[in-house]
Structure formats: C-alpha cells, structure tokens
Amino acid sequence: MATFSAEVFSNEYLPEGATDVHAIVQVRATGAGAGAAGGVPVGEAAEIIIFDNSGSMTGRNLEAAKHAASVAVDQIVDGTYFAIIAGSHVAERVFPYPNAPVAMVRMEPRARDEAKRAISRVQASGGTAMSSWLMLANQTFATLPPGIRKHAILLTDGKNESEPEGNLQRAIRAVQGSFQCDARGVGDRWVVSEVREIATAMLGSVGLIADPSGIAADFEQLIRSSMARGIADAALRVWTPQGAQLLFVRQVAPTIEDLTNRRTVVNPLTGDYPTGAWGDEEREYHVAIRVPSRPLGSEQLVARVQIVAGGQAQTSGLVKAMWSNDPSLTARISPAVAHYTGQTELATAIQEGLAAKAAGDERTATIKLGRAAQLAQETGNDEATARLRRVVEIDDAERGTVRLRTDTSRLDEMALDTASTKTTRVRK
Known part of the structure; x- marks a missing residue:
C-alpha cells in the first residue's frame, strides 16, 4: 500500500506586528510504485506519444523521433492503454490506425509490433499547430474509463506558427487537468516559452x-518514470483559518511550479492544488500565509497541509505561529525557506536575463544574470552555475559581477532557460 508522510520546516516565532508565515512542506511517498499503490493495479495507465512530423522535421530529426517513439513503445508495460499521434498543422492518430474502432488499445506484443510499423511509415509535411495535437490527445484519452493515469510525451522542433494567435493558449486551458504531459524540444529552432507553457500547465517537465x-x-526515461507511478492523481489540500490570506502555494522541488492560481475550492477555508501522479518520490512545497498580528505570547495554527489521494487525506503537516519579543527566536531564518526562496528568485533572474538579452537590453541582461550567478552560488546550485558560465563570464559570483559572453550559442541559452526551474535540495 502507498503511504505518504509530511514534515514542515519553518520558523514559527514571529516578532511583534509580524503577519507573514512561510513554510516548506516536505512530502514523501513510499510504496507508490505502479502496482503497489492501494487500488491502482498494474496496467491501469495510458500513454500517448506525440511527435512532430511537420516539414521542418524532414531528415535526421524525423528519423530520430520515429526511432525514439519506437523505443518508448518498448518501455510501455503490457496492459497499458496507448496511442501514437503525429502532429503538423493538423494532428493524426498514427496508431491505432484512424479507421480502428477504438482510439486506444492495451499494449501487447502484436500491438507493439504494429505500432512500430505504423510509426515507420510517418512522413514529414506541413506546418506546426500544437493546439490540434493537444486537443486530439485529450479526445483520445477521453475514450477511457475514469481513474486511469493519463500521461503524454510531446516532441517538437519548431515554433508554433501555423495557427491563429491564442489558439494554443485556448487549447491548453481546455485540456488542463485532463492528463499530464512532458514536453521536449529538439535542436535550436523551437521556442522555450511555448513548450514550457504546455508542460507547466500539464504538470510535466520541459527539456x-x-x-x-x-x-x-x-x-x-520519460516512459519508465511514468510507468513507475502508481498513484493516478493527488492534491495538496491547504486549510487556513478565518481571516487568513493564502499568499501563494508553490512546488519548489524537484522543480519550481506555481500552483497558486490552480486552486479548487473545497470549502471557504480550504482549497486543493493539483500535484499529478506519484511514484516513490519526495517533493517539497512552499506555502505562504498572511494572518492578522496577535499579542505577544499568542499561538496560532495558520495552515494545515494535507496530501489527498483516492478521496482521502493521506498525511498532514501543521504550520504554526507564535508571537515573541525574544530576538534570538524571531531572528532565526528557516534554512529551507531561505534556500527555496533563493531558488525561486534564481529561476526568475535567469528567465528575465535571457529575455532582456534577446531583446538587446544588455544592461538589464547583465544585472539579472549577475544576480542569477550570485543566487546559484548562495544556494549551491552547481548545475545552474555551470550553465550560466556558458552564457556569461563570472568575475565574482559572491557579488554577482558578470560579463555577457560574445561566443554564446543559442543552444547554450536554451539549455540555461529550460533548466532554470530545476532546483537543488537544501544542504544538510
């Protein structure tokens, strides 16, 4: 059976007049691998592989994508529902074949072989309209019974330019919450912000x-990770007392995802925030609450954070506040809160710095990327530092002194951008 545990990290002591409480809630799932989670048997999952077959994919990119789709098919566990979609300015179901009586079939040896045969016949043509890819995937998943884990992989090599402006955003809103999607871009002609928008909305990763x-x-790797998740869906449930204001809810590890605006109301004091499917893993969330200040010596429960799966609360973490006039208590900074606050600022600084650089604003780009180098050093994010060094010369990381490099490739900038939301854990 799957079990969840939660641990809260915060400084619960507030000085007189203080109102804001920040906490990191660490959630760990064990026994949640496919087949181990209560009520979720092996095979009750669905996978759709979506790959770009627009004209820009002609040649090596398409052959590699077709090979990758076949490799992914080999990783899908027998009994899992699956389908293959090829996307250009229109979306086409490659397998099951368009004339098949069902939109998805369960994986078994003959279906696996036939799917690979269908993939091998795909040709490149047309433009790129990702909204049609997402909508077809959603329609395909919708043919399945409820309660099944639904996951897709989307691969593109180009910009979404074959449909009216706003179509992609409308499609994302229409399918959000229906399935999870990891999105990937190959080469240097795609737009990171477009692909990130899809992945973020669909509780997936961008790469x-x-x-x-x-x-x-x-x-x-993506299919293996998906197959290892046994909890189809879970929500982070946050209760706050009357008169409190929930400032934000963010996942901060292993990646940063802002969940604040994705609240589903449970009751006036409680809301659910989607977290998607779970395997055996650990995630961390940053919850910030504003409450009215209380007299010195007062104590208050300012939030209760739970993981809800299968309609039941699986674990709880309590966020408390105590007002004190002891500076040795109130001046403490929670290492976890400080760390993930820095990691969130780091991601923002990188994205804003790269955007300024692309717009030709070298002064702003230097300031922002300098701050990013400083934050990467402070939070021990060595991977971010290494990627930053391919875009800027770091003269003094502690002070955030950098110079823009003149030999940076677009791929270097894209690698920094796509990895900007990946965080490191708090140093023990």
Whole structure:
C-alpha cells in the first residue's frame, strides 16, 4: 500500500506586528510504485506519444523521433492503454490506425509490433499547430474509463506558427487537468516559452534535446518514470483559518511550479492544488500565509497541509505561529525557506536575463544574470552555475559581477532557460 508522510520546516516565532508565515512542506511517498499503490493495479495507465512530423522535421530529426517513439513503445508495460499521434498543422492518430474502432488499445506484443510499423511509415509535411495535437490527445484519452493515469510525451522542433494567435493558449486551458504531459524540444529552432507553457500547465517537465541522437534515451526515461507511478492523481489540500490570506502555494522541488492560481475550492477555508501522479518520490512545497498580528505570547495554527489521494487525506503537516519579543527566536531564518526562496528568485533572474538579452537590453541582461550567478552560488546550485558560465563570464559570483559572453550559442541559452526551474535540495 502507498503511504505518504509530511514534515514542515519553518520558523514559527514571529516578532511583534509580524503577519507573514512561510513554510516548506516536505512530502514523501513510499510504496507508490505502479502496482503497489492501494487500488491502482498494474496496467491501469495510458500513454500517448506525440511527435512532430511537420516539414521542418524532414531528415535526421524525423528519423530520430520515429526511432525514439519506437523505443518508448518498448518501455510501455503490457496492459497499458496507448496511442501514437503525429502532429503538423493538423494532428493524426498514427496508431491505432484512424479507421480502428477504438482510439486506444492495451499494449501487447502484436500491438507493439504494429505500432512500430505504423510509426515507420510517418512522413514529414506541413506546418506546426500544437493546439490540434493537444486537443486530439485529450479526445483520445477521453475514450477511457475514469481513474486511469493519463500521461503524454510531446516532441517538437519548431515554433508554433501555423495557427491563429491564442489558439494554443485556448487549447491548453481546455485540456488542463485532463492528463499530464512532458514536453521536449529538439535542436535550436523551437521556442522555450511555448513548450514550457504546455508542460507547466500539464504538470510535466520541459527539456532541451540538443541533438536528435538524444531523443531515444530521453523518451525511454520519460516512459519508465511514468510507468513507475502508481498513484493516478493527488492534491495538496491547504486549510487556513478565518481571516487568513493564502499568499501563494508553490512546488519548489524537484522543480519550481506555481500552483497558486490552480486552486479548487473545497470549502471557504480550504482549497486543493493539483500535484499529478506519484511514484516513490519526495517533493517539497512552499506555502505562504498572511494572518492578522496577535499579542505577544499568542499561538496560532495558520495552515494545515494535507496530501489527498483516492478521496482521502493521506498525511498532514501543521504550520504554526507564535508571537515573541525574544530576538534570538524571531531572528532565526528557516534554512529551507531561505534556500527555496533563493531558488525561486534564481529561476526568475535567469528567465528575465535571457529575455532582456534577446531583446538587446544588455544592461538589464547583465544585472539579472549577475544576480542569477550570485543566487546559484548562495544556494549551491552547481548545475545552474555551470550553465550560466556558458552564457556569461563570472568575475565574482559572491557579488554577482558578470560579463555577457560574445561566443554564446543559442543552444547554450536554451539549455540555461529550460533548466532554470530545476532546483537543488537544501544542504544538510
């Protein structure tokens, strides 16, 4: 059976007049692998592989994508529902074949072989309209019974430019919450912000595959990770007392995802925030609450954070506040809160710095990326530092003194951008 545990990290002591409470809630799931979670048997999952077959994919990119799709098919566990979609300016179901009586079939050896045969016949043509890809995936998933884990992989190599402006955003809103989607871009002609918008809304990851030769390994890992999740869906449930204001709810590890605006009301004091499917893993959430200040010596429960799966609360973490005039208590900074506050600012600084650089505003880009270098140093994010060094010369990381490099490739900038929301854990 799957079990969840929660641990809260915060400084619960507030000085006189203080109102804001910040807490990191660490949630761990065990026994949640596929087949181990209560009520979720092996095979009750569905996978759709969506790959770009627009004209820009002609040649090596399409051949690599087709190979990767076949590799991914091999990783789908027998009994899992699956389908393959090819996307250009229109979306086409490659397998099951368009004339098949069902939109998805369960994986078994003959279906696996036939799916690979269908993938091998795909040709490149047309433009890129990702809204049609998402809508077809949603329609396909909708043919399944409720309660099944639904996951997709989306691969593109280009910009979404074959449909009216706003179509993609409308499609994302229409399918949000119906399935999860990990999105990948191959090469340097796609737009990170477009693909990130899809992945973020669909509770998935965004990633850069610099060379087509890397698609297969990435697809293989994504399918393996998806197959290992046994909890179809879970929500972070946050209760706050009357008179409190919930400032924000964010996932901060392993990646940063702002969940604040995705609240589903349970009752006037309680809301659910989607977290998607779970395997055996650990995630961390930053919850910020504003409450009216209370007299010195007062104590208050300012939030109760739970994980809800299968309609039942699985674990709880309590966020408390105590007002004190002891500066040795109130001056303490929770290492976890400080760390993830810095990591969130780091992601913002990187994205804003790269946007300024693309717009030709070198002064703002230097300031923002300098702050990013400083934050990466402070939070021990060595991966971010290494990626920053390919975009800027870091003269003094502690002070955030950098110079823009003149030999930076677009791939270097895209690699920094796509990885900007990946965080490091708090140093023990």
